[in-house]
Amino acid sequence: MEITITINGEQVTRDVEPRTLLVHFIREDAGLRGTHWGCDTSNCGTCTIWVDEKPVKSCTMLAAQADGHSVTTVEGLEKGGVLDPIQQGFIECHGLQCGFCTAGMMLTGRALLDENPHPSDDEIREAISGQICRCTGYKNIVKAIQWAADNPATSEVTA
């Protein structure tokens, strides 16, 4: 079946099997490999992206279900060569180590801040509780999201 998904503002039209998972469509059909896959059971949240601005685990959704919808991935965070504050926060606060869960964590953090610009630490912990990180023990992820909350306009220009 032919589907069209708008990913990071660009329309991607592909002929896919109806059973194709959204995470596989993003990675293999659209070729955007910043979205990762980490479990079979929607527990780890590594594959978190946005569908219509809401965080979704892209392994729980068929690509066909996203037909006609808008998807944002980690590659869509940086705008005009400028990092989103959430990206800068993860760098500033050492919010990542191996980098595998990072895309999903940043997208959840960004979505949280869009709804609640000044969350408490507990609210941040609750927001990312559907996602697993094995490296950081979460403390610096919480700090990174708080950094982005504190520096909404701060950004780094890419060379």
Added chain:
Amino acid sequence: MTAVDEAPLSAAGNPIGFGSMKRVEDQRFVRGQGNYVDDVNLPGMLHSAILRSPFAHARIVSIDTSAAEALPGVVAVITGKILEGIPRPSLLGDNFAWMPTLSYDTQAVLATDKVRFQGQEVAFVIAESRYIAKDALELIDVEYEPLEPVMDAKKALDADAPIIRDDKGQTDNRITDVHGNQTWESGNKEATEAAFVAAAADPNCVIVEEDILYPRVHPAPMETCGSVAYLDKVTGQLTLYTTSQAPHAHRTVYAMVAGLPEQKIRVISPDIGGGFGNKVGVYPGYVLSVIGTIVTGKPVKWMEDRSENLMSTSFARDYHMKAKIAATKDGKILAVDVYVLADHGAFNGVAQPTNFPAGFFNIFSGSYDYPNAHCLVEPVYTNKAPGGVAYACSFRITEAAYVIERLVDCLAQELEMDPADLRLKNLIKPEQFPYTSPTGWEYDSGQYEKTMRVAMDIAGYDELRREQAEKRAKGEYMGIGISFFTEGVGAGPRRTMDILGLGMADGIELRVHPTGKAVLRLSVQSQGQGHETTFAQIVSHELGIPPEDIDVVHGDTDQTPFGLGTYGSRSTPVSGAAASVVAKKVRDRARIVAAAALECSPDDLEWELGRWFVKGDKERGKTIQEIALLSHSSLELPEGVEGHLDATAVYNPPNLTYPYGCYICVVDVDPGTGQVKVRRFIAVDDCGVRINPMIVEGQVHGGLADGVGMALMELIAFDEDGNNLGGSFMDYLLPTAVECPDWELGETVTPSPHHPIGAKGVGESATVGSPAAVVNAVIDAISPFGVRHADMPLTPANVWRAIQGRNVRTDMAVE
């Protein structure tokens, strides 16, 4: 030296040397530009999937692959029988159906005769897409004749136990190591036994015994294991992209396993999404991707799914320990004796570097000064997945630290002594270093009491005890748990340590370009540790070149010198030392070049960070960047000096480094539900000189979460039929942000006296040290119910049962 001088900052604002510095690698990761194995896609690449056994123990009667082969898009279906027919020109067996393990045992690549654990590899499908490969698995018809499995290690040696390794002609389930031993013993048996006899007869002494299980857990990095293999049949070059913590060691193993010439093998470990020991072993899946490219002539990708990861590659622990401790009634420890029944699964696949096949378990005497310690380890086969040494365990120091720290708390309870006082009374004193432990380890340095007092100060220990007493009076159950651990990390000295005969020295190469920019080529492999940042800082510290001017290359055997990889917290102790040594070689060469340029003797020159200058005339000097260019110029150099500054080194560590720490955990337990809330966690680590404190703290945070996970929720258990009960993230629970507290860290700095920059490894410290602190806190909370010990994981159900006085086997789904 107690701390590091603050390094000057570069133009980019980075420390020229040690200090917290943002990570170089983050730039690609936050943009989604990392390059993990599953991101590797080669032209014409095929995909694959592995059919796995649903039984823990069964004879394979027949395998019919015809329907799978007929599925459009399937390229090949490989079984063990096919592998048996592929001759292997190698010393390690004559066909591909079996491969050697890292402990000189054999492991089936694809089962031929029997399956020996649930999830074992039975057939390998290569197809045009991963969906088709998975579809084909459903079409393979395997007839099994189920056999009784051995799931309980305690029954593995029963006379009527089914024999697991009949392929080797075994008549029991004992493991025989490469030395011919079936038990592994360490320490002074006679003196330890005599100490217990004497203590038993002495009314001023006590003996405390406890059965302590360290259950089977799994490192579960977020990225599962996988590989992409491509054999170019014209050149004979095999390129293997793989999730490997040890690319060079893997290259050598593939040369041995596949019989391919080693110079034709290139192993590339790109970005690795966490390892924690899961990516040390060589797994059938990797080997099958290699066989797949040999068979098809095309690149073949294999990626585990999560269940495959949890069920087949690299479990950790599974140590059933009976421990006893003797002490005087005023709390002086006299002796410790531990018996371990070690469940190694169906194939003895542990990676361990010493002649003592239980790895570093015999460091179990811990951080205390007493003369007598002994352990006896009895390994057995069971119908479980192979592995054992993984999950940031420092070669089984997790088990060692856990058993002694649990035992000391049991002793404190018996003596009605505060566990902090008991520890302070027995800690090794600073003047005793280097300290030779009763089992022969030479601890290099430490200020144990100082570190413990820092932790107690941060915790407000006395105030916590007062709060606890008040709460108990109100029927509220708060617990305070302490753990004090010592690790030996940085394997290791070549004279005593190797893996599969490969000594554990690490090579390194430093190139300094004419413009003074440098490239450091490492043998160790980051899985998130930030090597591209910290190793540049080491070179920067030695040469004064800003870290942003130093690129670090790793993860490609064609681009880097040989070394055994990253595990056992060995990167900084071994390769970090190599980086310092090679940079000092460059500095020495630079001195000769500078002397030639300044027309003086090298002896007349003095070094300050980044430049050589003439003694007594500080203005007359040359920066390292100027010297780099001069080294490429027509400047006349002394005879025998050829020019250029590039250097190589191999570092063979004289000893391990011994990081240590004191952890204090505060929990609140609801006795009605058994629910544990970790309220606070204080961690004071001493890992010697810290290259990048931000990264050190990050690694500690991660390990502390591991400790909360293992203590409270993580478990690979089995039922009696052999079903793995932890085979997905719905069953294998990992801590999230809501179970983890806001870690409170402190530090002391006691440099390693033998390491070139005084650093010690730290990557596994928190995983090693924290589980005991959490468990000790929970037991402390529920001790008013008469509980002295309960096994991990302390789930609400298990805590509740412990409060009810019920003994629980956490590792088996039986009561």
